[in-house]
Amino acid sequence: MLNLLQILIFLILGLSLQRLLQSPDKLAAWLNQLLISVILPALALRYLPRVELSLQLLLPVSVAYISFFLSWFLFSQVGKWRGWTRSVTGSLIITSGLANTSFVGIPVLQALYGGEAVKIALLIDQAGSFILVSTLAIIVASIYAAGKKRKRDIAGKILRFPPFIFFNLALVLNLVGWTATGWVDELLAWIALALTPVALTAVGLQIKINLEAISTRFLWYGLGYKLLLIPLVTWIFLGPLMDVEGLMLKVPVMEMAMAPMITGSIIAISHDLEPKLASLLVGIGIPLSFLTLGGWYYFLEFGQ
Template sequence: MLNILLIPIFLLVGILLQRLKFLPAELSFYLNQYLIYIVLPALALKYLPFVAMETKLLLPIASAYISFALSWIIFGVLGKKLNWSNSVTGCLIITAGLANTSFVGFPIVRALYGEEGVKIALLIDQAGSFILVSSIAIIVASIYGTGKKRKRDISKKILTFPPFIFFVIAIGMNLLNISTPALIMPPLDWIAFSLTPVALTSVGLQVKINWQGIKMPFLWYGLLYKLIFIPLVIWLLFRQLFQLDGLILQVSVIEAAMAPMITGSIIAISHDLEPKLASLLVGVGIPLSFLTIAGWYWFLG
């Protein structure tokens, strides 16, 4: 229960810290750097070498790709049928198609499903969401917006990204049956412990809500897709078609139900894909997702 209560508390702390003018404007950037370069690699070394590798673990990873593919298909078709601008279509594809599976997802999954749930969430994030946001999302942004990225640049970004490097190392250790040395486990435990307060404070610092834009219909199209439709699709596919149940199903659906990814919105903004809409999808989506995730948690039992 305490872990669950800490989630809104630290999110609120981050939101309130926005009002303190003496704090550096780059505070959220520094916290994100700590999460990216220290926490995510530590989580990979702490959990992944001990995951019992099974074929069915490919399904949680696939959920991230299913979400983005359907976003591209649905909003791409609607955009053409309803004569939306390319910037609106591209924004919805990217921002609604990518879930915040790490900075928001990890703390929530840990609070709801414990350490075993985090192992599955790590696979979804590193083998799914991260690769998508670093590659296919950039391609979509280039198609619908301004600015181009060379394939070589995209590949280099993925292969040199520290969390991905440690993800590959940890999976290699798992396959070779090499355990993380006991000597470094206590520091890894302390770093992992910092995930929830640092990640949610950082998210809170970045949440911006433009109340005048709340009535924007495109905002609610994106959030309906992200918070309700795609987790329902994942549940139907995995439970009814693949007969999946238990923790893998629960974590897959909950991660699919996370709010839009902050990094995805940044990509949309940097390519001039409706910056106001991209910001709103994250700013409204994150607080709202706490209610919808509670609903999904109850539904999954």
């Protein structure tokens, strides 16, 4: 209960600062940069070298790919059947198919389940969600966009993305058997403590809700898929293969139940794929996901 209260406190803090500050976007941008450049790399260096790599870990990572490919198949087929515009279809595929497994997912799971959950969540995020947003999401955006985009520029930025660089470095350290000790481990642990307050305050600062657009059915199609259908599919897929009491089932289900990924919505917006819809899926999805995540958490802990 205290962990859930912590999540709520920092989310409300961000929402409050959005109203109180003259330039909340500047603080949000600074906090996001802190997350990207310092906190997420520190998490990778502290936790990933300690992960015992095994084929079993491929199953939790695979759910990110299942989510994206199912989104691609489902929305493309329904879009053709219902006569949706390519812009709407592309926006739903990308934004609903990618979960916010880092900025929201990792701090929430850290608060709920602790450091062991972060190890699994980092693998799902970096080996799953991040690779998807840096490759297939751009391909889908190019297919559904009206004009051609400079994919080389986007790919270059992704390859220089600090969490991606440190994820690969941490994997190398894992393979050579190095783990942080002494003052290095203490420093990384201290930085890791900032994840939940920084990430959720940043999220609160960035939530923008257009009340006039809430009634669009496409918003609820996307959120229904993201917050309800794909975590259910994940539970059905992994349930028979994993211990129902273990984190190898709970973490993937909770990660897939997270709100749409902010980076995914940015890709949709940059390719002019229904920018308002992409923004709403994130802006409405993040606060709404805290309610649905509570339901999934209760189900995983007490309902099985």
